Amino acid sequence: MRPFDGRRVLLGITGGIASYKSVLLARLLSQAGAEVDVVMTRAAQEFVGAITFEAVTGRRSYSEIFGSGNTLDHIRLARESEVFVVAPATADFLARAAHGHADDLLTACLLANVSPVLLVPAMNDRMWANAQTVRNVSHLRETGITVIEPDEGPLAAGEGAGPGRMPEPEAIFAEIARILEPRGALAGLDVIVTAGATREPVDPVRFISNHSSGRMGVALAEAAYRRGANVTLIAGHLDVEVASWLRVIRSDTTRDMLDAVAESLPHSDVLIMAGAPADFRPRVE
Ligand SMILES: Cc1cc2nc3c(=O)[nH]c(=O)nc-3n(C[C@H](O)[C@H](O)[C@H](O)COP(=O)(O)O)c2cc1C
Known part of the structure; x- marks a missing residue:
């Protein structure tokens, strides 16, 4: 018996350089028994292949909102998830989420979702500090969404040193586990x-x-x-x-x-x- 046997996690991947780390996150969740449905934006597929996530999770991954046979994926995936995670969450995704857009499968799922949401931003430190991003993050938090603070540290290709780095997969896993663990066991103690x-x-x-x-x-x-x-x-x-x-x-x-x-x-x-x-x-x- 593994800790999260049969628990449903929707893992959104957006187009950031840190998306390679999300392969490890998907593996940690799968090894813990979770059924992980990966939903990728178009940009995310420029960084990591859908096949990689399918191999790690043992389940198909999703990216298209239109297409025969997957017309209602955005409603079904949202309904079935027990926790909705987006890691990495790009500045662009945060902006679209904050404004209630539903112009691709991931944002449509987010609007149809009622389970706890955990967003894990990852971007250049200037993008993270930009007033538009600050406002979007603050608005998302006001709506009850959890937005994890990025780590400080070297960013992609020597461009700056954070904050903006995506936290390590183990740290994100721990945050997801806090949501999936039996409710109230030690909550708030x-x-x-x-x-x-x-x-x-x-x-x-x-x-x-x-x-x-x-x-x-x-x-x-x-x-x-x-x-x-x-x-x-x-x-x-x-x-x-x-x-x-x-x-x-x-x-x-x-x-x-x-x-x-x-x-x-x-x-x-x-x-x-x-x-x-x-x-x-x-x-x-
Ligand atoms: C090499 C490269 C790396 C990028 N890394 C990031 C990143 O870490 N964070 C970010 O917010 N945007 C990053 N971008 C920009 C996004 O890919 C771009 O805004 C895209 O439209 C995001 O789409 P999505 O949010 O639908 O995935 C990067 C772009 C390139 C070309």
């Missing part, structure tokens, strides 16, 4: 998770510690996030990577970890202590 080993310095070079990798705490934090919690991970030293979308407070010693927990605890509903504080510290520091 503030959860603290401790993870990893603390270190007690003996001198400037040596320390007392333990073999904890932090894997369990990080996995618990990510799972709580996917179930809708507001998660704070209080991390000692970790041998595993932490997802960029988790809020992390770093702590070196057991005292640091204790202080961080004591500070966060009054504003929290749940504390999961999966961290491995060192048991001893030198008497003289």
Whole structure:
């Protein structure tokens, strides 16, 4: 049994350079059991082939609004989806969506859709900062659509350094998972998770510690996030990577970890202590 067996995701792809990353997103969703219906704009097909998405999802992909046999695709696809994601969402798509256009299959699906919508913009930093885009994004948010903030970082062909980059597929997957996870499981709860080993310095070079990798705490934090919690991970030293979308407070010693927990605890509903504080510290520091 996979976490999203049989869950329906409509994944819209628009004509941005980041569309290659959406192949990985489609694969993550499919591997988690979701049935992913890919809807591509004409421009998107200039960047990635429909066949690639079909191979990854095991389902046909869609792009044309007119054509015999697919006349009502825009209504059917919208009705069947449980979450409507567009990644990447170009500046042009955001503009058309904000103005209620339905001049291709993807925008028509969006207008006919009633499930939660997640738009993942990706574009040049000047396009993202342009007043027209800012207004379109703000209007879309007012209508209840979730528009994820783009990452900062190198943009296509050395053109600028963000913000405008599409977040990594794993981060988008986590946002989709928050929508697909059983409703209300941990929604709105503030959860603290401790993870990893603390270190007690003996001198400037040596320390007392333990073999904890932090894997369990990080996995618990990510799972709580996917179930809708507001998660704070209080991390000692970790041998595993932490997802960029988790809020992390770093702590070196057991005292640091204790202080961080004591500070966060009054504003929290749940504390999961999966961290491995060192048991001893030198008497003289
Ligand atoms: C090489 C290349 C890369 C592009 N990358 C982006 C991009 O990352 N974001 C964006 O908003 N537009 C980008 N564009 C412009 C869009 O492809 C163009 O606005 C197109 O009309 C978008 O159509 P669509 O929104 O229907 O997919 C790019 C164009 C080219 C030629």
